[in-house]
Amino acid sequence: xxxxxxxxxxxxxxxxxxxxxxxxxxxxxxxxxxxxxxxxxxxxxxxxxxxxxxxxxxxxxxxxxxxxxxxxxxxxxxxxxxxxxxxxxxxxxxxxxxxxxxxxxxxxxxxxxxxxxxxxxxxxxxxxxxxxxxxxxxxxxxxxxxxxxxxxxxxxxxxxxxxxxxxxxxxxxxxxxxxxxxxxxxxx
Numbered sequence: 001x002x003x004x005x006x007x008x009x010x011x012x013x014x015x016x017x018x019x020x021x022x023x024x025x026x027x028x029x030x031x032x033x034x035x036x037x038x039x040x041x042x043x044x045x046x047x048x049x050x051x052x053x054x055x056x057x058x059x060x061x062x063x064x065x066x067x068x069x070x071x072x073x074x075x076x077x078x079x080x081x082x083x084x085x086x087x088x089x090x091x092x093x094x095x096x097x098x099x100x101x102x103x104x105x106x107x108x109x110x111x112x113x114x115x116x117x118x119x120x121x122x123x124x125x126x127x128x129x130x131x132x133x134x135x136x137x138x139x140x141x142x143x144x145x146x147x148x149x150x151x152x153x154x155x156x157x158x159x160x161x162x163x164x165x166x167x168x169x170x171x172x173x174x175x176x177x178x179x180x181x182x183x184x185x186x187x188x
Contacts, residue, residue, distance in 0.1 A: 031176055033161050037153040038179055041097060045149040052148050052182055055141040056091060056100055062138045063088040063111055069131055070114050073121040080117050084110040097150075097182040104142075105184075111138055145182075154179035 044051040063084055070081050087110040091103035115135050123131065158178040 034157060034176060034179060037150075037157045040148075040150045040153050041182070045153070050144070052097075052100070052145050052150055055145045055148075056104060059104065059107060059111075059138055059141045060088045060092050062134055062141070063107060066111060066114055066131070066134050066138075069123075069127050069134070070118060072127065073118060073123060074114075078117070080110070080113045084114045087111075097154075097180045098184060101182050101184055104145075108142070111135075148182075151181050151183065154181050 039047075040051055042051045042053040043049055044054070067081055067085055067088075070078070070084075074081055084107075087103065087107040091100065091107050094100040094103040112135075115131065118131055162176070162178055
């Protein structure tokens with residue numbers, strides 16, 4: 001136990017504690033900032049639940065409503081309706097922001113295709129008005145996504161927080177990953 005009273009041992013222990021504290025603190029701090037930025041994808045920048053995820057879920061739901069209307073007028077095996085159903089399922093099943101972005105692009109064209117196919121049909125007045133409202137709501141959700149601040153926060157985290165020294169660089173070296181953007185990236 002004499003070694004515990006040694007001044008040299010005390011310095012080594014002190015340095016080890018400081019180094020571990022800096023490492024742990026950096027990772028914890030940067031991880032917290034990452035989690036805050038990541039949550040804006042689902043919760044929105046105001047934390048009101050109106051994030052990109054909300055609008056994408058709404059677009060999937062609107063697609064289902066258009067499929068219901070189309071089912072009254074188009075053949076049950078119509079390729080456009082099947083494509084819309086598959087695109088909606090793909091978006092609902094996408095897990096990463098880039099995958100959701102790509103699936104949302106596919107959903108856009110599939111939705112428009114079914115909407116256009118119903119143009120030449122003799123729709124009831126109620127269905128004709130509903131079809132028009134569905135398209136307006138569908139486009140509105142995409143406009144809301146375009147104003148969402150997630151990509152800006154994610155880019156700021158990636159460019160500024162993770163590259164800051166010493167905290168960001170240490171956290172990055174210890175496994176804190178950059179945030180994926182809601183966009184098509186080089187890997188997709």
